[in-house]
Amino acid sequence: MAALFADPLHDQFGTWPVAYIPYGGADFGEIAAVAAEVGNGDDDAYHAAWIxxxxxxxxxxxxTLASGHESSARELYLRASVFYATSYHPLFGAPVDRRLLDAYRRQIAAFNRGLALGPHPVRPQRIPFESQAMPAYFMPAAGYETEVRPLIILNNGYDSTSIDMYFLSAVAASRRGYHSLLFEGPGQGEMLYEHGIPLRPDWEAVIGAVVDFALAHPLVDPSRIALSGTSLGGHLAPRAASVERRIAALIADPGTWSIADGFRHAFAAMFKLPPEAVADLGKLDESVMQRAEQAVRADRSMHWKVIQRGYWVHGVDNLRDYLASAELYALAGRAEQIRCPTLITQAENDPAAADAETFFAALRCPKTFMRFQANEGADGHCEMRNRSLFNRRAFDWLDEQFNVEMR
Structure with a gap:
C-alpha cells in the first residue's frame, strides 16, 4: 500500500485504523482525509487533524443519538474512540504530554458511551491487581450473550490499548462465538498514562490476576480459556503461559523471542563487534554505548521507539538502563515450559517476527506455525493491512483446539 501520510512515522501510526475497517473502526476515505489534512505538517498537525x-x-x-438512532450512534462513538486513540502516538514520552492524556480520556469516554448502547450493553470493569486495579472489558459472543462459552484473553503490546484490541480481535472473536476479555496491564494504556506504572517482565503475575477475574465470571468455560498476545504481547503472553497452567491455548502474533536480540544483532553489525561484546547489552562498553545512543537519536523512528516509547514504558531515563531492562524480556529457558497448544505467527516483512522460528523450535507443546505473506496483503507487523485474514485463520485454529460449535 502506498504511503498515505507524508511523514513515515505518521504513516506508521496513521494507517493503524486500516486494520479496523472490517470491524467498524474506520473507513479508508476517512483515514485518507486525515492524511490530506496533515499534509507535510509536524506531530502537532498530525495530532490536531485526528482530534x-x-x-x-x-x-x-x-x-444521531438525540434523534433516536441508537445503532448509528453506537458505531460513531466507537469510531471516534479510534480517532482519538490514533492521535497521540507521536506524543509518547515522559513527562506525559497533557494532550496525550486528554485524548486518551476522550478515547475511553467515547468507547464507553458506544459500548453502553444497544441491546447488550458492555460496562467498563476493574481487575484487582496489587496496588492498582487494571481496566478491563468483558465482551460477550454475539448471539451467546447469556451462555457459557470459551473465552479469549486479548493481550496488548508495547503501545496499544483496549480500543485497539477491540477492533483488532474482539469484534472478530464475538462473531466467531467467543467471549473476550480486554485489559490494560503495567506499561500499557491507563496503567502507564494515568498511573505511571511501567512494564514488567514477570507477566505471569499479570495474567494470573486476569485469569482469576475471568474464572469468577459465570459465562466463562474454565476449561477453554485462550490467551492471545499481539505485537509485544507475542512475548508477554507466552511468558505468562510458561507458568500459568489455566491457559488452555496460546496465540503469539508474532512469536517474539526477545526484546534485546534485535538491538544485539544491530549493534554487532553496526559497530563490528564480536558476539561476546553484545552478550549483555546493559554492560556494553561506554564508548559503544555512546555511539549507539548517537545512532538512536539520529534516526526519527528509532528515537521514537527507544527514547520516547522505550524509556517511558520501561520506567528508565537512559539507554543503558533501557537495554538492561530489555535483557529481562527473553523466552530462553521458558518456551520449553509452555504446555498448552500454541500458535506462533510470522508475517513477512515484520522485524518483530524475525526470531519466530527460533521460538517455535524451542516449544515442546503441541504447536502450529502460521505464515502470512506479502502476496496476501498480510505482511508487516501484526498483519495490519489484512487483519481479517489473521482472524479467520487464528480462530479456525482455536476452533479446532476447543471443538467450538456454532449454531
Missing amino acids: AAAERLEAEAET
Missing part, C-alpha cells in the same frame, strides 16, 4: 476528525464523529454521534 478534529474524532470530535466531528463524536458530535455526529450525539446528534
Whole structure:
C-alpha cells in the first residue's frame, strides 16, 4: 500500500485504523482525509487533524443519538474512540504530554458511551491487581450473550490499548462465538498514562490476576480459556503461559523471542563487534554505548521507539538502563515450559517476527506455525493491512483446539 501520510512515522501510526475497517473502526476515505489534512505538517498537525476528525464523529454521534438512532450512534462513538486513540502516538514520552492524556480520556469516554448502547450493553470493569486495579472489558459472543462459552484473553503490546484490541480481535472473536476479555496491564494504556506504572517482565503475575477475574465470571468455560498476545504481547503472553497452567491455548502474533536480540544483532553489525561484546547489552562498553545512543537519536523512528516509547514504558531515563531492562524480556529457558497448544505467527516483512522460528523450535507443546505473506496483503507487523485474514485463520485454529460449535 502506498504511503498515505507524508511523514513515515505518521504513516506508521496513521494507517493503524486500516486494520479496523472490517470491524467498524474506520473507513479508508476517512483515514485518507486525515492524511490530506496533515499534509507535510509536524506531530502537532498530525495530532490536531485526528482530534478534529474524532470530535466531528463524536458530535455526529450525539446528534444521531438525540434523534433516536441508537445503532448509528453506537458505531460513531466507537469510531471516534479510534480517532482519538490514533492521535497521540507521536506524543509518547515522559513527562506525559497533557494532550496525550486528554485524548486518551476522550478515547475511553467515547468507547464507553458506544459500548453502553444497544441491546447488550458492555460496562467498563476493574481487575484487582496489587496496588492498582487494571481496566478491563468483558465482551460477550454475539448471539451467546447469556451462555457459557470459551473465552479469549486479548493481550496488548508495547503501545496499544483496549480500543485497539477491540477492533483488532474482539469484534472478530464475538462473531466467531467467543467471549473476550480486554485489559490494560503495567506499561500499557491507563496503567502507564494515568498511573505511571511501567512494564514488567514477570507477566505471569499479570495474567494470573486476569485469569482469576475471568474464572469468577459465570459465562466463562474454565476449561477453554485462550490467551492471545499481539505485537509485544507475542512475548508477554507466552511468558505468562510458561507458568500459568489455566491457559488452555496460546496465540503469539508474532512469536517474539526477545526484546534485546534485535538491538544485539544491530549493534554487532553496526559497530563490528564480536558476539561476546553484545552478550549483555546493559554492560556494553561506554564508548559503544555512546555511539549507539548517537545512532538512536539520529534516526526519527528509532528515537521514537527507544527514547520516547522505550524509556517511558520501561520506567528508565537512559539507554543503558533501557537495554538492561530489555535483557529481562527473553523466552530462553521458558518456551520449553509452555504446555498448552500454541500458535506462533510470522508475517513477512515484520522485524518483530524475525526470531519466530527460533521460538517455535524451542516449544515442546503441541504447536502450529502460521505464515502470512506479502502476496496476501498480510505482511508487516501484526498483519495490519489484512487483519481479517489473521482472524479467520487464528480462530479456525482455536476452533479446532476447543471443538467450538456454532449454531
